[in-house]
Amino acid sequence: MKSEALVEGLEPLKFKDLPKVLTSDPEGARKVIELMVQGTKRARAVIWNTFKELEEPELEALSQDFPNPHFLIGPFHKYITASSSSLLAQDQTCLSWLDKHPPNSVLYVSFGSLVRVKESEFLEIAWGLANSKQPFLWVVRPGSIEGSEWLEHLPDGFLESIVEGKGYISKWAPQQDVLAHTATGGFWTHNG
Numbered sequence: 086m087k088s089e090a091l092v093e094g095l096e097p098l099k100f101k102d103l104p105k106v107l108t109s110d111p112e113g114a115r116k117v118i119e120l121m122v123q124g125t126k127r128a129r130a131v132i133w134n135t136f137k138e139l140e141e142p143e144l145e146a147l148s149q150d151f152p153n154p155h156f157l158i159g160p161f162h163k164y165i166t167a168s169s170s171s172l173l174a175q176d177q178t179c180l181s182w183l184d185k186h187p188p189n190s191v192l193y194v195s196f197g198s199l200v201r202v203k204e205s206e207f208l209e210i211a212w213g214l215a216n217s218k219q220p221f222l223w224v225v226r227p228g229s230i231e232g233s234e235w236l237e238h239l240p241d242g243f244l245e246s247i248v249e250g251k252g253y254i255s256k257w258a259p260q261q262d263v264l265a266h267t268a269t270g271g272f273w274t275h276n277g
Contacts, residue, residue: 094142104199104275125151134159173198173257179222180262182253186220189270193263195224196275203231204238211239215246222253222263 088101108114125131128151136157137144148155183191194214196202202210207230214221227235236254247254263269 126153128153130154130156132156132158136160173226175257175259176255177259179253179255179258180266182250183222183263183266183268185250186268188267190220191266191268192217192219192221192271192273193224193258193269194221194273195258195260196226196229198226200275201229201231204233207233207238208240211243214252215243218251220251220268222255222258222269224255224258227256 088099090100092098092100092103106114130153131147131151133144133155135144136159139160144155144157192214194210210223214223225236230238232238235256244254264272
């Protein structure tokens with residue numbers, strides 16, 4: 086089955102793990118992507134919000150397809166304040182929760198604005214976080230769990246198991262501020 090096959094160069098990701106673009110006009114979406122690629126090839130240079138040591142193999146591969154000069158100027162997340170252009174209201178109180186934790190002690194978990202998970206996956210994540218004994222800030226976007234509006238599928242006793250600052254669940258967080266916070270020591274994301 087193709088969906089179970091590993092994505093070459095992105096192991097251990099499988100094809101089923103990649104985001105899907107849901108559109109009623111796949112040909113139109115393909116044309117937009119083609120125009121973006123053509124525009125990038127014609128550009129005098131490409132600016133990337135990254136640095137060589139972070140994505141060296143990927144940058145080498147891109148330079149084969151896009152021979153124009155590449156300027157690596159990132160990452161910016163520690164230097165630029167969070168954008169207020171978010172479509173969802175950002176929970177600023179999570180920052181004061183982070184303030185109560187020592188440096189590099191909190192795992193930040195966020196799967197972004199598009200990812201949807203099955204109830205079984207949601208429960209695995211929940212119990213994995215609770216059993217990790219690691220402080221965590223978990224963004225659970227409303228509607229991101231199939232068949233649920235928000236936290237209805239959390240098992241009985243889960244919220245009580247993360248008391249005393251062990252865990253914080255937010256509908257949406259100011260991601261750049263969270264990533265730049267000294268308490269944030271890890272980031273678990275879908276990497277989209």
